[in-house]
Amino acid sequence: MSDRRPVPLLALRGISKSFLGVRVLDGVGLDVAAGEVHAVVGENGAGKSTLMKIVSGGYAPDEGTVELDGEPRAFGGPRDAQRAGIGIIHQEFNLLPERTVAENVFLGHEPTRRGLVDRRRMRERTRQLLASVGETALPADAPVGRLSVAQQQVVEIAKALALDARLIIMDEPTAALADHEVTLLYALVRRLQEQGIGILYVSHRLAEVFDLSDRITVLKDGRRVTTTDTADTGADDLVRHMVGRELSHYYPPRAAPADV
Known part of the structure; x- marks a missing residue:
């Protein structure tokens, strides 16, 4: 009987x-399976943002390959990555506040009928996409500028799903969320998993990394230090890999006051 793992959705x-x-970045490799949350952690300057830009088509690698379903892919830009099924949710949302939810979700690829934008179809499809991630109360006609941060994040995810995203990169997704909104994000991530969507989850908040992820990759100084099943590691181990020394040395004892 073969014990080979299935071909991953994404392989770097x-x-x-x-x-x-x-x-x-120096020879970094990792992979993401369909329906997996794969967290990427590391100190500032570890190379996380650059790696995510390569996956999402913002940069081309100098060396190495990006594979989707086992096939090497070269992206000429973010639109190429989107067409291949890769979406990215940035810390700074890329939304037009004066336009509606539906207009943002289908910006640049609006459905048409007889040469005109089919707004009825656009609104209906937007409602379907929102419902697929558990958001049924958000009106498709609502101006995005009037929405909460958490609702705007849902709109960004709906935008990715409208382009048939199979892999979604979340870059510090809770950075601007209130505590009660973080709970909503957790539920959203779980719904995406249930649909078989792979998630690359970049965060410095280790608590949510442990709550959400299946595996964790640690980057340090542009290199991959380790990839581990989340269930097989702890916060102290992650910090040790991230900083290259024990946690007790990362937070040294407070200096005693000098004698006078």
Whole structure:
């Protein structure tokens, strides 16, 4: 009987990237299965943002390959990545506040009928997408500028789903959320998992990483230090991998006052 793992939805192999002669990523590899939440953690400057931009088509790697369903892919830009089924939710939302939810969800690829935008179809499809992630109370005609931060985040995810995203990158998704909104995000992530959507979850908040993820990859100085099942590690181990020393050395004892 074969014990080979299924072909992952996404596989990064030997990804390297330099800027002005400075190596920002050095041979990084990881993979994401359909329906998996794979967290990526590391200190500032570890290379997380650069890696996510490579996955989402913002940068091309200098070395290495991005594979989808086992096939190497080269993206000419973010739109190529979107067409391949990769969506990214940035910390700063890319929404037009004066336009409606439906207009934002289908911005740039509005459904048409007889050469005109089919607004009825656009609103109905938006309601279906929102319902698929458990959001049934948000009106498709609501101006985005009047929504809460959590609701705007849902709109961003609906935008990705409207483009048939199979992998969604979440970059510090709770950074601007209130505590009660974080609970809503958790439920949203679970619904995406149930639909078989893979999630790359970038966060410095280890509590939510442990709550949500199936596996965790640690980056340090542009290199992958480790990838581990979430159930097999703890916060102290992650911090040790992130900073390269024990937690007790990361937070040294407070200095005693000098004698006078």
